[in-house]
Amino acid sequence: MPLTFTLDPAVTPDLRDGLLDLWADVSNAGGAVGFVPPVSPEEIRPELVRQFAAMEEERSRLLVGYDEEGRVAATAFLTRNTHRLMTHWIWLYTVMVHPRHQGKGYGRDLLAAAERAARGMDGIEAIRLACRGGLGLERFYGACGYKEVGRVPGAIRVAPGDDRDDIIMLLPLG
Secondary structure, three states: OOOEEEEOOOOOHHHHHHHHHHHHHHHHOOOOOOOOOOOOHHHHHHHHHHHHHHHHOOOEEEEEEEOOOOOEEEEEEEEEOOOOOOOOEEEEEEEEEOHHHOOOOHHHHHHHHHHHHHHOOOOOOEEEEEEEOOOOHHHHHHHOOOEEEEEEEEEEEEEOOEEEEEEEEEEEOO
C-alpha cells in the first residue's frame, strides 16, 4: 500500500515523537542521516528542534509520508538557501524511509513527492542533496534522476579510521 504524503503538517506531539522514532530507527539500522548507531531519540531531539525552528522561520518545509496505519514512515526537509545568490535551488535534507518499509519503493515515492513539492515553490529550479559515500546512495539517487555534481573525499568521519566521501547530487527541475 502506498504512503500518503503531507507537506507542512501541523507539528503535534505525535508527529514530533514519530519523527524522533523514525530518525533513531533509521540511524540505528545504519542509515546515513547525520548520526551513527547507537543513537536514541533524546540524542536526536536537539537536531529536530533546529529543524522545527527553521520551519517556523519559513526557511524549511517538512514532507512526511504516513503508512496505512497512520505512522510516520518517511520524511525529508526541503530547505531554502539563505544566500541571496543561491535562492533558485533548495537543499533536500534528512531523507528517510523507515527500515520496515525498505524495498517497497517508498524511497522513490518520497523523492517524487519532494520533487512535486519543490516544483510548487516559487523560483525553485533545482534540488540539491548530499549523501554519504560507501553505501551506494549515489546509485539510488542517480536512478531517481539526480546527477552527481561533486565529491569531497573523506569529508565525513563516521568513526576514527572510517572516513567517507561527501557526494553532492543535483536534480534540475527545468
